[in-house]
Amino acid sequence: MAFASRARRSCGTLWVMHLDWPMPDRVVPLVPTTFIGVGSEATCMLARAMSLESSSEVQRRFATHRRCYAAMVEGNLAAYGWVTFDEECIGEMGVHIHLVPGEAYIWDCATAPLYRRRGLYTALLAHIVGELRGEGLCRVWIGADGDNLPSQKGIARVGFQPAVDLIAARPAADCPIRMYGRHGIPKQIVSDARGALSGIRLSAQHPGRSFSDSAASVNSVFTQ
Secondary structure (H helix, E strand, C coil): CCCEECCCCEEEEEEEEECCCCCCCCCCCCCCCEEEEECHHHHHHHHHHCCCCCCHHHHHHHHCCCEEEEEEECCEEEEEEEEECCEEEEHHHCEEEECCCCEEEEEEEEECHHHCCCCHHHHHHHHHHHHHHHCCCCEEEEEEECCCHHHHHHHHHHCCEEEEEEEECCCCCCCCEEEEECCCCCHHHHHHHHHHEECEEECCCCCCCCCCCCCCCCEEECCC
């Protein structure tokens, strides 16, 4: 996920879903869509969608057992999302999430410009969560920038709950990152998040900003 940089602080939110929580209503996109898991056969297609100069990064992800899911509309790759089951770097914040058996982390999701505002991102997340639930996983994390309100709504609609906010006092790479548990989130989840994330400090009190309207988005963009 990528967190926004601001003049005074960088913010992002890590969301969580326990897969034994009640399932929300079925999410249906606004266009006929096929959701599939893709593998190395889709390397070139994914590399183009991700605006990569070569396919080596996609190859590396598959070689290290990352998983990719795609939303296909009329044969076109309309959206995609990656899933990790062991360890992943969390974008610009320079921290890593370390997963335990039974957990997954959803990241680097994107919707092509032509297909935005059609519910594909939310529906893709719902599909991924359903697949992971069917495999017997127990918990899924997702997180990102605190400024993308449409994606926040999509993440919440799928059933994720905001768990912790990550804040740096300034955008500098060497600035310590602090973690603040969301109000009402069980202490055990906050503790688990602290254990999963390396390179951060846990703070008892939030710095004062209300995060009720800011949360996460991993919905990045396709560039030409």
